[in-house]
Amino acid sequence: MRALRVVGLHxxxxxxxxxxxxxxxxxxxxxxxxxxxxxxxxxxxxxxxxIELESQMRxxxxxxxxxxxxSVDQVASSAGVSVQRVERFAYPVLLERSRTAELAQSxxxxxEDGPDVQTLGEVIAYAFGVRGHDYNxxxxxxxxxxxxxxxxxxxxxxxxxxxxxxxxxxxxxxxxTVHALDENAEVLLNPNSYRPPRTVRALEPAREAVVQPTxxxxxxxxxxEAPEKPGGEADTRELPRVPSDEDGAEQPPVKPKKxxxxxxxxxxxxxxxxxxxx
Numbered sequence: 500m501r502a503l504r505v506v507g508l509h510x511x512x513x514x515x516x517x518x519x520x521x522x523x524x525x526x527x528x529x530x531x532x533x534x535x536x537x538x539x540x541x542x543x544x545x546x547x548x549x550i551e552l553e554s555q556m557r558x559x560x561x562x563x564x565x566x567x568x569x570s571v572d573q574v575a576s577s578a579g580v581s582v583q584r585v586e587r588f589a590y591p592v593l594l595e596r597s598r599t600a601e602l603a604q605s606x607x608x609x610x611e612d613g614p615d616v617q618t619l620g621e622v623i624a625y626a627f628g629v630r631g632h633d634y635n636x637x638x639x640x641x642x643x644x645x646x647x648x649x650x651x652x653x654x655x656x657x658x659x660x661x662x663x664x665x666x667x668x669x670x671x672x673x674x675x676t677v678h679a680l681d682e683n684a685e686v687l688l689n690p691n692s693y694r695p696p697r698t699v700r701a702l703e704p705a706r707e708a709v710v711q712p713t714x715x716x717x718x719x720x721x722x723x724e725a726p727e728k729p730g731g732e733a734d735t736r737e738l739p740r741v742p743s744d745e746d747g748a749e750q751p752p753v754k755p756k757k758x759x760x761x762x763x764x765x766x767x768x769x770x771x772x773x774x775x776x777x
Contacts, residue, residue, distance in 0.1 A: 515529075558588040568643075602674070648669065
């Protein structure tokens with residue numbers, strides 16, 4: 500390694516002139532941040548500058564990552580560069596993604612019997628209306644996958660949940676076609692998949708059961724008061740008494756006597772005694 504000596508500052512004011520003492524050959528050294536850090540002996544700053552230089556992305560690489568679906572902040576964070584640097588090259592690609600998502604809404608979903616007559620945007624707007632979602636709050640986006648095909652994504656919020664649906668978009672005649680890539684996309688394309696929630700009615704308070712009196716009831720029968728006479732005297736006549744089962748048990752019915760002839764006993768026949776009829 501040859502040693503060089505410093506001659507002085509170049510006329511442009513941005514470079515240092517160096518010279519080889521043996522051959523008198525002169526060299527220019529840019530007076531950049533690395534040279535200033537080295538002159539100060541700031542090793543930490545030199546290492547940081549090396550990392551920044553290694554992480555510098557080319558514009559084509561930045562655009563490729565943005566086209567693949569990454570955001571500006573994600574690319575800037577992973578590359579270790581400023582957001583402003585990424586935005587300069589990402590802007591045209593972001594316009595391309597937005598335009599592709601807009602074109603995909605005019606494409607026709609492919610069903611079992613072929614492409615649908617309605618467009619993807621019309622089908623999704625109807626599905627959102629049935630479910631009570633705000634279609635204007637939904638966000639469309641698109642990116643190019645590893646296979647070179649465009650993927651369209653729809654993001655929306657229902658209650659506290661964030662939802663996504665993905666379709667593959669193939670540009671072509673009459674707007675192109677789209678194919679569902681996940682369950683949410685298939686559900687939105689199926690008009691018969693939605694079932695409205697059942698209404699829940701408030702429970703009515705339980706009614707008290709009404710006890711109907713029966714003939715077998717053992718409860719005491721309240722006495723019925725007879726209306727008073729005009730003179731103020733109460734009617735003391737007794738009401739006819741209804742025979743109960745207990746009365747029938749205490750006094751069994753008397754069997755009527757049958758008029759049968761009285762047969763004399765054997766002793767009366769021998770003694771010749773005539774039996775009296777009762």
